[in-house]
Amino acid sequence: MGAGNRMTSSAASTSAGKKKQVPPSAPSSLPGELRVSSTFPTERVLAVWCPDWPVLAAGGEPGVASAVIEKGRIFVCTPAARAAGVRRGQRLRDAQARCPWLRLYPRDPMRDNRLFEAVVACVAEVVADPEVVYPGLLVAPARGAARYHGGELPLTRIIIERVTGRLGYPVRCGISDGFFSAVQAAYSGRIVPVGESAAFLAELPVSRLGDGGAAVLTRLGLRTLGDFAALPRNVVASRWGEQLALAHDLASGKPARFFPAAKGMSAVTVERDLDPPIDRVDGASFVARSLAEELHGMLRRRGLGCTRVVVEARAEDGAVRSRVWRSVDARVLSVAAMVDRVRWQVAGWLESGELRSGLVWLRLVADETVLDAGRQLSLWGERGGEGDRRSRISQVLSRLEGMLGPDGVLVGVLGGGRDPISRVRWLPWNSGIEGKSPDFADPWPGSLPSPSPSTVWDPPRRAVVSTAAGEVVRVDGRLRLSGSPQWFSFEGESFPVTAWAGPWPFDERWWDAGSARRGVRLQLVTADGMAWLVSSRNGGWVAEGRYD
Amino acid sequence: MFDTRSVVPTASAVAPLPDDVHRGDLLTAVSPAGFPLSSSLAGLFPGGELRRGSVLCVANSTFLTIALLAAVSRHGGWCAEVGVPLVGTAAAAELGVELERFVRLPRAGDRWPEVTAALLEGFDLVVVHPPGRTATTGRTATTLRRLAARARERSAIVMITGEWGEAAVRLTVRSRWWSGPGRGEGYVCRGEFDVVARGRGVVGFTAATRWRIAEHPIVSNGDRLQQAILRVGEAS
Numbered sequence: 001m002g003a004g005n006r007m008t009s010s011a012a013s014t015s016a017g018k019k020k021q022v023p024p025s026a027p028s029s030l031p032g033e034l035r036v037s038s039t040f041p042t043e044r045v046l047a048v049w050c051p052d053w054p055v056l057a058a059g060g061e062p063g064v065a066s067a068v069i070e071k072g073r074i075f076v077c078t079p080a081a082r083a084a085g086v087r088r089g090q091r092l093r094d095a096q097a098r099c100p101w102l103r104l105y106p107r108d109p110m111r112d113n114r115l116f117e118a119v120v121a122c123v124a125e126v127v128a129d130p131e132v133v134y135p136g137l138l139v140a141p142a143r144g145a146a147r148y149h150g151g152e153l154p155l156t157r158i159i160i161e162r163v164t165g166r167l168g169y170p171v172r173c174g175i176s177d178g179f180f181s182a183v184q185a186a187y188s189g190r191i192v193p194v195g196e197s198a199a200f201l202a203e204l205p206v207s208r209l210g211d212g213g214a215a216v217l218t219r220l221g222l223r224t225l226g227d228f229a230a231l232p233r234n235v236v237a238s239r240w241g242e243q244l245a246l247a248h249d250l251a252s253g254k255p256a257r258f259f260p261a262a263k264g265m266s267a268v269t270v271e272r273d274l275d276p277p278i279d280r281v282d283g284a285s286f287v288a289r290s291l292a293e294e295l296h297g298m299l300r301r302r303g304l305g306c307t308r309v310v311v312e313a314r315a316e317d318g319a320v321r322s323r324v325w326r327s328v329d330a331r332v333l334s335v336a337a338m339v340d341r342v343r344w345q346v347a348g349w350l351e352s353g354e355l356r357s358g359l360v361w362l363r364l365v366a367d368e369t370v371l372d373a374g375r376q377l378s379l380w381g382e383r384g385g386e387g388d389r390r391s392r393i394s395q396v397l398s399r400l401e402g403m404l405g406p407d408g409v410l411v412g413v414l415g416g417g418r419d420p421i422s423r424v425r426w427l428p429w430n431s432g433i434e435g436k437s438p439d440f441a442d443p444w445p446g447s448l449p450s451p452s453p454s455t456v457w458d459p460p461r462r463a464v465v466s467t468a469a470g471e472v473v474r475v476d477g478r479l480r481l482s483g484s485p486q487w488f489s490f491e492g493e494s495f496p497v498t499a500w501a502g503p504w505p506f507d508e509r510w511w512d513a514g515s516a517r518r519g520v521r522l523q524l525v526t527a528d529g530m531a532w533l534v535s536s537r538n539g540g541w542v543a544e545g546r547y548d
Numbered sequence: 549m550f551d552t553r554s555v556v557p558t559a560s561a562v563a564p565l566p567d568d569v570h571r572g573d574l575l576t577a578v579s580p581a582g583f584p585l586s587s588s589l590a591g592l593f594p595g596g597e598l599r600r601g602s603v604l605c606v607a608n609s610t611f612l613t614i615a616l617l618a619a620v621s622r623h624g625g626w627c628a629e630v631g632v633p634l635v636g637t638a639a640a641a642e643l644g645v646e647l648e649r650f651v652r653l654p655r656a657g658d659r660w661p662e663v664t665a666a667l668l669e670g671f672d673l674v675v676v677h678p679p680g681r682t683a684t685t686g687r688t689a690t691t692l693r694r695l696a697a698r699a700r701e702r703s704a705i706v707m708i709t710g711e712w713g714e715a716a717v718r719l720t721v722r723s724r725w726w727s728g729p730g731r732g733e734g735y736v737c738r739g740e741f742d743v744v745a746r747g748r749g750v751v752g753f754t755a756a757t758r759w760r761i762a763e764h765p766i767v768s769n770g771d772r773l774q775q776a777i778l779r780v781g782e783a784s
Contacts, residue, residue: 393626393670400653400666408655412637412647424637429651449735451761452638454610484731501729501736523729523736531726531736545636547726547736548610 044152044194046142047174047186048123048159050116052076053136056169057115058105066103067095075107109135110281113344114352119169120323122162126155131308131324135344139182139328142175152191176200179328180250184208198253202226209251213244225251238402242394267367268304270295277316277358281347287362288342295364296335303390305332308368311345316357321349332370397429418447418506419521420456420533420545448504448521453533453545460542463534464489465497465522475536479505479520488524488532490543495526506535583620583672591757592745593717600672601700602716603692605708609721609741610635611643611761613675613709618644620673620705625649628667630656631677643761661691664706668698673705689714718746722756738762 050056054076060066065084067077074090084099096102112135120138123130127145130138146152156173163171174185176192181201185192187208192200204225206217222228229252237245270291278284299306312322325341327333333341342364349355401409409429417423465473467483474482485497503520519536521544526532531547582597590596598604598619606613614635617627622644628651629635641647651671656663660676667674676695678688692712699706708715721741728737739761747753 389626389670396666396670397651400663403659403663404653404655408653410652410654411650412634412640412652414638414641414647420636420638426652449737450638450642451611451736451739452636452642454614454636454639455633456636456638457633499727499729499734500732501734502732525726525729525736529723529725531729531739533736546610547739548608548721548724 044142044146044175044177045139045179045182046127046145046155046159047137047139047176047179047182048119048130048163049172049174049183049186050119050136050163050169051172052078053116054107054112055105057112057135058108060103060105062170064103065099065101066105068105068107070107077102109340109344110347110351112136114348117348117352117354118167119163119171122166123159126159126162129324131326132341133183133326133328137183137186139179139326142182146175156191177253179326181253183328198229201251201253202229206251209247213240213247216240216244229253234402234405237398242398245398267365268295268298268302268306268369269363269365270298271361271363274358274360274362277360279350279358281350284346284350284359285343287359288346289339291362291364292339292342293335295366296338299366299369304366304369306338306366306369307332308366309333309338309341310363310365310367311342312363312365313346313349313355313359314361315355316360319355319357321354326368401429416447418508419535420448420452421458421460422508423447424456424458448533451547453531453547455546455548457543457545460535460537460544461491463532463541463543465524465534465541472540474539475503475520479503479518481520485522485524488526488534490532495528495530497524498527499525583623583625585619586615588757588759589615589619589743592719592743592755594747594753598673598705599716600703600705603696603699603706603708603712603714604717604719605710605712605715607709607711607718607720609719609724609743610709611639611739612719612721612741612743612759613707614640614643614645615759616707617650617673617675621645621649625672626670627651627673627675628653628671629675629677630660630663630667631679633677635675661695664695665698668695668702668704668706671704673707675707675709677709714748716748720744720746 052060052062054068055066055078056062058066058068060068060078062078063080065078065081065086067081067086068075069092072092074086074088074092074095076088077086077095081095081099081102084102086095086099086102092104116132116135120130120132123138123140126149127140127142130140132138142152142155146155149155149158152175156175159173160171163169172186172189174182174187174190174192176182176185176190177194177197181192181197184201184204190200202225206222206225206228207214208225209217209228217228222231228248231248233245233248233252236248272287272291274287278287295306295309308324308326310322310324312320314320323345325333325345327337346359346362350359397409406428410426411429413425413427414423415425464487465485466487466489467473468486469483470487471483473485476482481503485500488495488497500522502522504522505518505520507518508516517537521533521535524532524534532543533545533547534541534543582595582599584590584597585593593599598616604616606616617635617640621627626649627645630653632654634652634654637647640650653663653667657679660678664674664676689712692708693714695706696714711718720743722744724739724741726736726739728734741759741761743757743759745753745755745757747755
């Protein structure tokens with residue numbers, strides 16, 4: 001979700017999970033050397049689901065056998081109709097044969113959304129920032145609201161009371177870790193305790209993955225999400241590609257690899273001033289479609305897909321409305337999905353009287369983007385373009401990820417830090433990070449001046465810095481040197497030191513006994529013209545880098 | 549205490565403006581056949597550019613490796629690195645490598661030939677650190693020849709850190725000097741490298757140059773561009 005401060009990392013659990021997936025044949029030349037940052041967000045998510053929403057929106061009642069039809073088939077039906085043998089996707093004639101008294105309504109997504117606005121508004125009084133997945137289902141961060149209302153169970157009770165009491169619609173709530181799991185929990189009206197989402201999901205049938213691979217898995221005899229999650233991710237990724245690998249992440253209860261809009265990463269935005277103002281639904285639909293297509297085109301040219309889009313509108317009287325739509329199953333919003341959502345939203349505002357005057361301004365913001373590699377290749381054009389390039393590279397890298405394990409393909413990102421090792425964070429490729437790394441020009445007092453060493457050893461390697469008399473240079477409690485460095489020994493070779501700079505003291509992470517480090521750094525120039533970066537450690541010295 | 553960017557450097561540490569690493573590239577257009585190099589390195593390569601479809605080797609200098617990575621990266625190219633030790637990430641960023649287009653595969657181990665071959669399908673430049681101090685003879689040489697053929701076919705560049713007699717251009721740093729530090733004061737801020745290039749070809753060629761690295765003000769890319777433009781303006 002949008003804000004980074006809602007993101008908590010579960011370093012221990014995620015990295016432990018990743019370690020297991022490294023195939024045994026992978027050379028362990030770097031065990032634990034590169035610490036892959038576990039920045040996948042895990043968060044408590046509330047999902048609110050109105051069962052059979054299109055029927056309710058059309059005016060049907062749960063106790064009466066009624067159904068919404070689309071193209072001659074049953075789209076959704078009520079429990080009473082199900083009891084009589086009516087099923088989703090059934091042909092209308094068959095349904096009527098089983099249940100002659102079935103009340104029928106035509107499908108109308110605009111109406112579904114217009115009436116769902118009231119539910120969203122009702123939920124928004126209890127939790128901040130609800131995001132609509134489709135009319136009938138919304139998600140929201142649960143942590144803050146649950147704390148305020150005295151727990152997750154009271155929170156769901158309050159929402160059910162409000163929606164049912166005020167609006168009269170039946171509703172189910174679910175809370176779990178991550179979007180996918182929360183939505184599954186809402187379908188069965190459960191609260192899944194922290195950390196148990198994997199166990200909860202394992203029992204569910206693979207059909208819950210929707211069209212994202214359920215058919216393939218069923219043919220293979222995999223019936224539950226647990227069966228699917230038991231396969232190694234590498235195997236899934238190399239056999240079926242990135243799409244099913246994402247489904248695998250969902251099934252195993254991993255939070256999808258969303259990255260919230262990080263610092264320095266700009267959201268993709270399109271906006272339009274509307275003159276004359278638009279107050280009719282058909283006109284609004286037209287503008288919504290062209291804006292959504294424009295946004296999608298901009299994303300595609302950058303090789304991005306979007307999992308969350310914000311629709312904002314301003315009316316003539318100055319009233320401003322905004323609504324967030326998101327995709328919960330890690331799939332990016334296709335152009336059709338985006339067009340639909342924007343149209344429904346704009347029409348919903350106009351028809352429900354939320355906005356009383358015409359629209360004068362409309363804006364779409366794709367504020368949660370992921371590298372959309374190889375998922376949305378356009379049929380024409382774009383060959384050789386940056387998007388095509390990214391997708392080719394992504395195909396290559398997913399294959400290599402399958403071969404070398406998830407930690408095998410990394411991207412280094414520079415953050416704050418004083419020395420060349422702590423400045424670098426390693427992220428798995430495809431962690432969704434996009435755009436510039438955080439601005440490393442931010443002042444970081446005591447950081448090494450550039451140029452930085454070209455070779456960096458992580459972890460540092462043993463070395464000896466000694467005085468002319470051959471004694472190891474010591475660092476006292478005030479971080480002063482016992483003598484001037486004259487000799488530098490490294491990997492069996494000794495070099496006379498011709499010049500040196502420092503000592504530069506560091507005292508880092510003193511609040512954490514495990515990782516606290518205190519000492520000094522030196523830069524040495526040896527007689528062969530090479531420069532080195534060394535630091536004191538446990539009474540001795542280590543080489544951190546070489547300027548070679 | 550040692551955020552020296554705000555401190556006036558000592559006399560020995562006064563560095564001239566960075567060499568033409570930035571300036572040269574702004575003035576040269578990218579040709580489809582290769583990536584243009586800054587003028588001090590251009591002399592080392594036939595045609596003055598990093599030619600696509602070729603194999604290079606850099607024997608003993610990581611900074612040189614990074615400078616060539618930067619030449620590709622700053623023109624929008626995608627780079628990958630196979631094996632260890634990985635080049636310094638901070639140094640790479642400072643010399644102009646775009647980190648989000650620079651993918652690292654430290655765990656390739658003995659499978660480096662397959663990994664490199666796969667990477668050549670999409671990347672412009674693949675830096676390979678063959679594991680151990682493998683003599684580039686026998687099987688390794690055969691492998692490298694296969695990779696060279698694939699690089700030619702894919703119009704990508706393979707850069708091997710080590711020696712390989714059959715590379716199109718072999719770079720070696722004959723000597724280097726770092727200056728800046730004294731007896732405790734100053735800091736490592738300026739390096740000079742004597743680089744020798746040996747080429748293969750009908751006649752073969754040899755070239756040498758003095759290549760300098762100086763302290764760069766750490767700036768974001770936009771600023772860097774602007775500074776470079778300013779500098780070009782001053783020069784003309």
